[in-house]
Amino acid sequence: MDIFYFIVQQTMFFAIPLLIVALGGMFAERSGVVNIALEGIMVMGAFTSIFFIHFMQDKMSGQLLLILAVLVAGLTGGIFSLLHAFASINLKADQTISGTALNMFAPAFAIFTARMIQTVQQVQFTDTFFISKVPVLGSIPVIGPLLFRNCYITTYIGIGIAIAAEIVINHTRFGLRLRSCGEHPQAADSVGINVYKIRYAGVVISGVLAGIGGLVFVVPTSTNFNATVAGYGFLALAVLIFGQWRTKRIIFAAFFFGIMKTFASAYSGIPFLKGLPISNEVYKMIPYIATLVILTISSKSSQAPRAEGIPYDKGSR
């Protein structure tokens, strides 16, 4: 049973950042803007927020600091994503252009700035956020050890974001309008919806979430930030597509990938996997191969938002 709890707890560390960022990507793409800048935005979000923690940790600590850092990360991501929005919405440019540029810019900027400020590029932080057991909730049998021990508040933030995303996309006016812009912006425009504004909103939400995702990625897995999120932005993109641009499926995809990753990296501590004559490198490949296989089976009916990637031009027919 212990090992089961352990697997679930570890899975969270992989799945939650992927989930948050992929959901961010969903908002952008369902508004019609492809956002391959997720990786770069994650780097920026993680960079400023970890820096924030680095400077503030003498004055405060614990969950308050982390929540403030989450705000900083989101704010940074949102602002940074405006560049993407401007290029792909106002300038009607190919959306891979600014995405690629942002991905390139972010790590270089993070390294450059960190060195300017503190001479070393790693930004150190002290982890005062770890929760070994949530009071009361952690004591519930099964559920407690599963969800409320050895965790970070960011896990709940992630889950909260997922629930909110589902509600916003499917049950609010904004969500309805956002979806219409991603599928048929001319239709949206003809009923008086400002496609540009909605798309800006979509991209900025994706930026906010990707920024938060960057922080959520770093906090549980390292003691410093070294200008990289190890390709998780691209993986989040994959999770988004795997999840067929739908909240519930994205949640599934993120956790599927997270659990595969957990098996792949923690197999040596998992009894039933430990004995198998499978090498390290094969284990590393498994999550990706499994994803490929599942995709092959499940993609026949997959349909991206129809207007995704196409700049909206009022005049065009």
Next chain:
Amino acid sequence: MEYVIEMNNITKEFGNFKALDDVTFKVKKGEVHALLGENGAGKSTLMSVLFGLYQAEKGEIKINGEAVKINNPNDANALSIGMVHQHFKLVHNFTVLESIVLGKETIKRGFLKMDDARKKVMDLSNRYNLRIDPDAYISDITVGMQQRVEILKMLYRDNDMLIFDEPTAVLTPQEIEELMKIMKHLVDEGKSIIFISHKLNEIKEVANRCSVLRKGKYIGTVDVETTSKEEMSEMMVGRKINFHLDKIEVKPGETVLEVKNLTIRSKLSKKDVVNNVSFKARKGEILCVAGIDGNGQSELVYGITGLMPINNGQIILNGEDITKKSIRKRSVAGMSHIPEDRHKHGLVLDYNLQQNAVLQTYFEPRFQNHGFIKFGAVRQYAQKLIGQYDIRSGQGEDSIVRDMSGGNQQKVIIARELDRNPEVVVAVQPTRGLDVGATEYIHKQLIAQRDAGKAVLLVSLELDEVMDVSDRIVVMYEGEIVADLNPKEITVQELGLYMAGSKRSVNNEKEA
């Protein structure tokens, strides 16, 4: 306050192209006002200006006598103007209800609250007899229902001035009739309607007055009752149009295309959308497949041309069994195809006119040499087609097809498909959305093909076209052929009965 809508001296430019040049257009309260003009005359553009999708460079708009600025559809909406667009603006994976309320949602604390909306929509639906299924997805409903959704969108917004941009181009005769009734009903309730159509019969039937545009310029407004169709069309194109098609008698020759027991099963519904269909198309004959939209005509054509796999049956072209042949092989064997959906199938919209002109022939020796394209030959060929088929566009053979008007896009396809000197022409709604001039031209081209001894398989939803152009008519109903008729021996009314499934003269012999 005589006019509800006054558009004075409107000028609209796209780049340096004047789509509207000093156009004046006035609509009275409670009338159906037709707007007539060739393809590309600027009708849709004028309406888009009125609806706030485009801003005019010059001119003023008065609504109910007051000068207004309409910067976006919201402004139009606020002024009680609604529009059914030429190309429907519906989101394919929204439900009917969602589509109607989009942009004017009822909400409670930010959350959608559909119940009120549903009630209002259903009330309207009942009141105007606009039958819809509020929970069906747009992608699953017929074009006719989509149109009703579009109309309900306007009514839901309590609009008084309604613009219908070519609403009938995609409808079946029955649906058109229904729409005419609805329009009259709406006008009776005091609403004003602008009605764009290329079909003079419809204008005659429903409109009070008619304004004519030609090449972006305002020509005049006439009273429909006192003006003949001929007069109106002359105003429109600047010359006399011959409504009577001169067709010489041609004796059909041997069979070119034979379809035997063709069956196609839908992947989604698992129904036989084409059910054991057999017919022969002969040389020197225009065989028309008539029927109400959605009775399997599209699938039949997809099956014949190879765009869709068939489940059973045989297709024989000039004695050769092509059932299993690729699209390319069929095309090379002499099958031309004027597709139903010109944007999806007929054209590579981002290619220029030249490139589209050789879409079916680029691999022929006249256009390539060892895999290398002969650019000079392609250009010359495109120029030839442009001249021959009067294709109009900004930059001639270098125009990107996406930027061309719908009518001219269609002409590119027609030119390409007919110029290949095919054995059989499969034409699906070749004149959809085209003005009378262009329609006349295309009909003449089809007849010329027939006169030259080709077989023409024409799929059309328009009864006039069916009756005028074809030499023989087969009627499809629910995937089956229910009648094989001679147009000279039946009336339109009779044909309508076959199409509606209330009469049949051919039995579906499974064994045959």
Next chain:
Amino acid sequence: MKKKHNLLQSKGTSSFFSVIMAIVAGLLFGFVILLISNYKNAFPALITIIKGGFTNGTSGLGQVLYMATPIIMTGLSVGFAFKTGLFNIGASGQFTTGAFVAVYIGIKWTFLPSGIHWIVALLGAIIAGALWGMVPGILKALANVNEVITSIMMNYIGIYLVNMLIVKSIYDPLKNQTESVPKSAIIPRGGLEQLFDVKNMNIGIFIAIFAVILIYIVLSKTTFGYELKACGHSPSASQYAGINDKRNIILSMVIAGALAGLGGGLLYLSGSGKYMQVIDILAPEGFNGISVALLGMSNPIGILFAGLFIAHIKVGGNNIQLYNYSAEIIDIIIAVIIYCGAFSLLFKNLIHKLTRRNKLEKEEGR
């Protein structure tokens, strides 16, 4: 006069101008950063960046060519796929597998005569890359799986698989990298090492240029290219026209993969003392390829110059270390240049408008 207008109107020219604008903007931005970090040396540093490969005589130029070769190939790979409507984000994995097979053949197939050995090794790289590109192609064509996600997956599978195979076959455990490739499998120098003061200069750049020209011809002069682009623009219309779109999707990815794979071979057989290390990092050349393709506007010739340009200012960026600036500035500059590429549409429309107005006026006058 007429000539001039045609020149300005042609797509190529206006693209060229907008790229120049983007470069100027990027350099200006870089200059600002130089000023902020240390204003004293900012100007000479900027000059050094602009001079790039021209700073150190022939050795600098040699370096540019060396650095440009692999990213031209991955750029070509990405750009070619773009042209056919596919986003090949998997150039990295194709590059890696190509490199591995090249190195493997180089090390193991020493029975091959020396004039042939390197050619076979490069062919191996091409085939490996092609296979790696084929998987997303097949999955896209037959199972409707988005090629972006499969390419990302194939990148990771590629790196881990190659790591495993290296360790099993051609591993130098002391250095955690492959053994060194014997001379017979190293791409010939062709006398270039005498022209350029770089020890290991070779004819790889010519192979890359050859690939560029080949792809250019295929895309713009042949019926095959016509088909591929048609599929890229409209799969349904291509299908209607009897073009086998599934086959073309697969072929596009195969070709894109082959190009990236060849890039891997060219780099690791360059004899520059570059070894494949057993490390879990995706080859950055693949992602740089996206930048190169975008900067080159997916046009093969444009990609060639984009690759050379990026290598050029990277060499410049390396040299500014002497002014005590860190080389990351170059990445920032390149990012800004690519970003400003987004303005090209704006710029192109402007040129278009101007020239069209002139043309119309002229026509009216006539």
Next chain:
Amino acid sequence: ACGKQNDKKTDTDKTEEKTETTTPEATPDPTKEAEAPKTDTYELALITDVGTIDDKSFNQGAWEGVEAYAKEKGLTYKYYQPTGKSDDEYMTQIDLAVKGGAKVIVCPGFLFEVPIHTAQTKYPEVNFVILDGAPHADEKDAPMDITSNTYSVFYAEEEAGFLAGYAIVKEGYTKLGFMGGIAVPAVIKFGYGFVQGAEYAAQELGLADDAVQVKYTYVGNFDATPENMAKAASWYNEGTEVIFACGGGVGNSVMKAAETAGTKVIGVDVDQSSESPTVITSSMKNLSKSVYDALVAYYNNTFPGGTSAVLNASVEGVQLPMATSKFEKFTQADYDAIYAKVVAGEIALKKDTDVADAKAVEGTKTVVELIQ
């Protein structure tokens, strides 16, 4: 043509070296001079290898040595960062450093073996210090070929690992882990030494057979990744008490896992105690000291050029930072005692070249569980 020019240049440089006036490489090529008129010059240079200058590990350790000496003597100094990883690209950096006026160039890492082999003859007036490697030609199994302007430094990592393994078992831990970055010689030596140190302590303590368990793996990278963190977490979850994190950024992942599991980490290369409270000690090689010493020697004209040294305990090449270690039972006296034994060569340690894998260095009291 180029080759000739080079020869000429080195000739002139040599003559200059004799007179020992200006910085080397200052005169020969007037065009080059004209091109870069005002660049600052840096007398001491370091070129980073795979990591960065601030990697909290190998490169940084070496850099600190350069920095310390330069600051002390008021010399100009600078590091250079290659644009890519290949012999040519390293060579380009050496060229650049020489152009930048370097007299001594420190190159951390065996990746510099081939480039320095070229550079030591191309720039005879410049001196090179290579850490963890010795120059040799670009051929398979080429022997070491070192000239009088190059000093090659190796470290007895197995001794450093030994000290750590010994101390940790003495401290009372028996469930150990070794998480190496990539299986390069230095990392392997650390690992083997660690296992042997554990065994030695277990023998001393008279523990039962197989009392000490060591999980042993190389993760395949030098980065802080969630994968590494999950791997470490799974070990801790299974009962591992201390992990020797031997691979740059991998350490940060392991520390993270330890922080959440409430367990311990052993750092590597440099004193990593400041990185995380979980770092109980660090298995150090005295990178900065050895670099510093080499520079001192150079300026005292006693540069040990032409030699390759293995810095071991006897020259304080390796150590545990006792001052910052968080031992409770293991005392300074214990440390001094074992250190003396290592210095005296009383303990024969097996190295990477001696045995095939870590399984082969386990003893009766220690079991190694290889995780591949």
